[in-house]
Amino acid sequence: MLTTIVPKLPMRDKSIxxxxxxxxxxxxxxxxxxYDGYLLVKKDNxxxxxxxxxGLDPKENYGQVYxxxxxxxxxxxxxLDNNxxxxxxxxxxxxxWGQKEFAMLDPDNNLLTFGQRI
Known part of the structure; x- marks a missing residue:
């Protein structure tokens, strides 16, 4: 029944x-x-x-997506090529746990972890 999941993360400034x-x-x-105060982005799937x-304090933001x-x-x-x-x-x-991974933070300290099963 479930077909996909789309995370919703906090942001302070839509343009940034x-x-x-x-x-x-x-x-x-x-x-x-x-949409005022809302942003939708997509890459591949x-x-x-x-x-x-x-009011988001980036130091207290625990938003994350894998x-x-x-x-x-x-x-x-x-x-790396894009700096x-x-x-x-x-x-x-x-x-x-059998994954090859790397991670980065977005401007609001949302943790983005990218992974591939090995």
Whole structure:
């Protein structure tokens, strides 16, 4: 019955969040209308929605999303080539749970972890 899941993450500034996801990560804005305080982005089969949260303290934001990929090496290299900031503890590595992963933070400290089963 379930077909997909779309995470909704907090953002403080729609233009900054939009710029990060479109420029840094290569997502596309899929909002057919400019919804006030709401943003929809998509890349390949990954879709993320954002809601405006003006009072968000990034140091207290625990928003996170795990994004699976089928070519972790190429994705990681594209992030490096784009000068994207990889989380200091999140460089590409093999995890004990059988995933190869890397991570980064968006402008609001939402943790984005990218992983591929090995």
């Amino acid at each position: 969040t939009r710029e990060f996801y479109l420029t840094e990560l290569g997502f596309t804005d899929i909002g057919s209308e400019d 990954a879709e993320i929605h954002f809601f405006e949260f003006n 994004i699976r990929t089928n070519d972790i090496e190429a994705l990681y290299q594209s992030m 994207s900031t990889i989380h200091p503890a999140g460089h590409l590595q093999i995890k004990p």
